[in-house]
Amino acid sequence: MSEWLPHESESPEEAVPTSGPAVGQDEWVAREGERRASRAGWVGTVEARLRRVPWWAWLTLFVAAGSAMPLFESSGYVRLVGFNTVVYMMLALGLNLVVGWGGLLDLGYIAFFGIGSYVYAIFDSAKFGYHVPSILIVPAAVIVGALVGLLVGLPSRRLSGDYLAIVTLFFLELFETVATNGNQIFGHDITGGSFGISTVFPLSFAGHTLAVQHNGIFAVSYYYVAIVMFVIVYVALFFVNNSRTGRAWRSLREDPLASEVMGMPVNWLKLMSFATGAGVAALAGTISTALNASVYPLNFSPVVLITIYAMVILGGAGSQPGVVIGAFLVSVLLQVLQDPGQARVLFYLVIVVGVIAAYRVSVRLALVAASTAVFGIATHAIAASFHHSWVDGAHGGLAGVIANWVVVPEQLTPWVGQVSYLLLLVGMLCSTQLRGRLRLVALPPTLYLAAFVWENQMIPNPGPARYIVLGLLLIVLMIVRPNGLLGERRVEIN
């Protein structure tokens, strides 16, 4: 053969121009990558490089980083938080399947988490004397969860968003009722009532019991079991998403009517997505119960539901890596908000980043920063001139930095706190409406008020404060960035 012929053209198949679509592939779909706008400069180059890294490499990296965590952290508490985060990630993956891919608003999702927990607890606890091996009871719990999911979805035949939402939300409420009153079903005790079941056996494989605690602290083996389960769920769902069913789900999400016209079994697909999500939630429930060695009805309140939703929405519904990151972030956020010092750091970080993002580096930014600082120092000086107990309340991390700025009384009069919270809400709403100079004027007092409320109301009450933050996060995300961090923007065509 002569050397001047290109090497590639030796076999006849490869002679076909490689730029065009393969046989049977739509050209518009095949060239999707070319239409995607990439950023200019080195950011774009890095982005393009990163996009080329295969998904399993990311997953391996992520799991390796997660698995290495116990090597650096010997605190049992931090490891427990790690375990809970992995359970949250599993829950978020399952919810992503229903909400992100199926496009169904499942508000009873946590009930399936509870069903998994209760199935495990009932058949593997000293309370009722059953001790079914984990290798049987965990799959059984998943199947029960999925079947109940199917049953719940079935009656709302049309399964349009709102009807499904209300039936599932009611189902969650009902689940709580049944769990709370389950100790008196025709004279039988099934769920232990509001005291729950507190003598659950740990996981056991082939006769070996996986102890929950090791030398009095959280046994790290559970963390690894959770990671293994997470990887299995992630990989399985990844392949489901790329299968015929996954594509059908996504088309269903985009346009149920069009999918039906194309001959897809729409209702069956919806039920399937619903039931699979329920199964994943049940799986997460089993391992969480095995570790906690107990289960209570209150573990499955709407509060947990909102938390999982915040994770999925923040990460980007529809994107698997997105919801995993979302679960991680929200889980860390909830932990941070419980610690006064960390909550303070987080707050000022968010404020500073937010203001800089809004104004960039400009004269106006300097104006806002300077006037906020002056406003604060002046207020503080006035308050301090009345009595030192008005400003002596700040303790913990960063307390030195804000000591001469935010007024933190030792004992806040209740009505002052209530009024300032209300004023803050009004100020926040107003500053979203004002433009230009007016906003510039309104911003410093609002920022200062926010700091005041945060220091005096939110930090002392981490319970409601965490969920206020989550609620706000949901609203703001829906308006500002409904596709979340990694989700793809969806365009509604009417």
Next chain:
Amino acid sequence: MQFFIQLSLDGLTVGSVYALVALGYTLIYGVLKLLNFAHGDVFMVGSFIGYGVLQALGGASNPVVPVWLLLVLVTLAAMAGCAVLGVVIERFAYRPLRNAPRIAPLISALGVSFFLSNSMQLEFGAQQFNYASYNLSGGALYFHGFDLDHVHIPLLRIITIGSAFALMVVLWFLVNRTRTGKAMRATSFDREAAAMLGIDIDRVIVFTFILGSALAGAAGVMFALRVPTFAAVGFTTGLKGFTAAVIGGIGSIPGAMVGGILLGCAESYTAGYWTTAWSDLVVFSILIAFMIFRPQGLFGRVDIRKV
């Protein structure tokens, strides 16, 4: 028979509160096609505003105004406060999402609901707030009233049921006999066509939120006159209210009334003849039964979707 009358009375009282909440759901759903999860929490805020005004006027034991005026003022204040709250919620949480995918406002509504109930808990704690209506002029609202077949019907019940029905009549009049009502019905029928015919959709939606939220505020006061209120009460009541709206046929005003009273009675009979613990189960079964056999509800019309 006496027991039955007693239970029916209970059901009617609770049911009229549900009906008022259901009306708000139905109105907002009709115009915006949005399941307003925050509605139950607006109801809760209404009951808190009522409590605040009641305390400001001297509390139930020694009010500074006559009892009838006190009740009217408390209810009006709650209605006004809730109307403002409803408008704010619509303006900031729902309006930016008018053209977003349908799931977006639903999630935003969840966020609002969560935000409101936790804000109330932050502000006032998780404890219960009692109107102590039995203290109003020495318990007159309970002692007075009339007897029916040896069952005493307290004045408070009569006032609650009566004013709920009065509000419904006013609402019916507003929706069916006024220009704005006509615009509302047109918007609910077909938003785009209504906009093309020159109806200011934004104004109609704001008006709907005012109406619905004011009804929720009144319901909040009626509820709290009977039992203590607390920050988490909105969730369950909202759920019941929505169920009532679905049973009656979502989008239908008489449907919401009938659905609410049906639901209240069902709960009351369950509690009386069986157990209070499972009343949720009965309500859920009714909801499921309707989903299976009559998804359009009692008074709803069947939606025909055109492609």
